[in-house]
Amino acid sequence: MLKEKRYLVLEDGTVYEGYPFGANKTSEGELVFNTTMTGAQEVITDLSYTDQIITFTYPLIGNTGMNTEDNESLMAQARGVVVREASTGPSNFRTSETIDEFLKRHDIPGISGIDTRSITRKLRSGGVMKAIITDETYHEDLIELLQNSSFRTDQVKRVATKTPYISTGPGPRVVLIDYGKKENIVRHLNSFGCDVTVVPYDTTAKEIKQMRPDGVMLSNGPGDPANIPDQINTVKELLGIPLFGICMGHQVFGIACGAKTFKMKFGHRGSNHPVKNLATGKIEISSQNHGYSIDPDSLRGTGLEVTHIALNDNTVEGLRHTEYPAFSVQYHPEASSGPHDPEYLFKEFIDLMKQKEGNHA
Numbered sequence: 579m580l581k582e583k584r585y586l587v588l589e590d591g592t593v594y595e596g597y598p599f600g601a602n603k604t605s606e607g608e609l610v611f612n613t614t615m616t617g618a619q620e621v622i623t624d625l626s627y628t629d630q631i632i633t634f635t636y637p638l639i640g641n642t643g644m645n646t647e648d649n650e651s652l653m654a655q656a657r658g659v660v661v662r663e664a665s666t667g668p669s670n671f672r673t674s675e676t677i678d679e680f681l682k683r684h685d686i687p688g689i690s691g692i693d694t695r696s697i698t699r700k701l702r703s704g705g706v707m708k709a710i711i712t713d714e715t716y717h718e719d720l721i722e723l724l725q726n727s728s729f730r731t732d733q734v735k736r737v738a739t740k741t742p743y744i745s746t747g748p749g750p751r752v753v754l755i756d757y758g759k760k761e762n763i764v765r766h767l768n769s770f771g772c773d774v775t776v777v778p779y780d781t782t783a784k785e786i787k788q789m790r791p792d793g794v795m796l797s798n799g800p801g802d803p804a805n806i807p808d809q810i811n812t813v814k815e816l817l818g819i820p821l822f823g824i825c826m827g828h829q830v831f832g833i834a835c836g837a838k839t840f841k842m843k844f845g846h847r848g849s850n851h852p853v854k855n856l857a858t859g860k861i862e863i864s865s866q867n868h869g870y871s872i873d874p875d876s877l878r879g880t881g882l883e884v885t886h887i888a889l890n891d892n893t894v895e896g897l898r899h900t901e902y903p904a905f906s907v908q909y910h911p912e913a914s915s916g917p918h919d920p921e922y923l924f925k926e927f928i929d930l931m932k933q934k935e936g937n938h939a
């Protein structure tokens with residue numbers, strides 16, 4: 579019997595032919611690539627990929643199966659998954675389903691049998707672009723549709739929690755502003771003893787101050803940080819409280835202090851990105867997932883200093899405020915399945931909260 583066909587149609591007119599897995603539906607998104615060799619489940623359930631189609635460059639995906647413990651969110655919001663081969667016989671003691679079953683349950687289409695390196699070369703030279711996964715064969719129409727469509731800007735609103743909730747711990751007390759957080763940020767804060775109150779992205783500074791937190795954490799999240807201007811003002815009003823931002827949170831913190839962001843050509847997505855800590859000279863291997871970056875030329879006069887840089891392209895990876903107790907990183911110290919080199923940043927946040935407490939005593 580002939581295998582069914584599925585297509586990946588790119589905005590530039592390229593059509594890749596492959597095989598279907600996951601949900602049976604047509605789905606459009608921004609096509610990006612991720613170079614990680616492990617942790618596909620964490621990547622797919624990371625809400626920062628909302629409205630994006632993820633191409634995995636590693637050739638076999640899903641070989642340790644999907645489990646019930648490693649999700650970064652309850653319902654993944656990626657628009658599609660592109661692989662060379664999707665494992666049909668996963669082997670791991672925690673496996674509860676295959677990647678095919680997992681994607682079907684999350685209503686996300688997949689396409690396999692694709693030369694993912696060729697996509698990556700294309701995105702690296704031409705920049706990220708829109709694409710559509712479909713079983714339809716009217717590709718000319720789809721290309722025109724892609725070229726004329728514009729992206730939504732409401733990702734944070736759609737994926738952030740609607741109601742506050744608490745994940746308890748002995749302290750310190752942290753308010754985590756949720757722009758589309760990865761569960762592992764909460765898990766990490768809890769593992770350092772923090773009492774975490776997760777609040778919706780549009781919680782006001784006044785409401786947050788009334789909670790009398792020892793520190794505020796700004797989460798990762800999808801889309802362009804410029805899409806949430808009111809929340810940037812909120813962060814401006816919170817300066818003075820010990821603050822730590824991750825990824826989207828780092829960008830929001832930077833803009834709140836007067837910096838600017840720009841859209842990168844193809845972003846950083848993978849789990850072996852080298853970052854240099856400028857204070858210690860040490861190199862950290864980090865997990866990353868971002869398409870926007872802080873413009874270093876916009877930092878003058880903001881009170882911000884660069885603490886970390888990416889070694890692949892020298893982009894800004896960390897910021898610290900010279901007057902306020904606040905810092906942020908563009909990469910993921912909470913990364914699961916790792917690497918864990920940057921975990922020390924959580925400890926620095928705890929120390930910052932303790933110092934502040936000491937100053938008030």
Ligand SMILES: NC(=O)CC[C@H](N)C(=O)O
Pocket residue numbers: 626797798799800801802803824825826827867868869870871
């Ligand atoms: N992981 C993130 O928080 C990503 C931040 C932002 N959406 C970007 O792509 O740059």
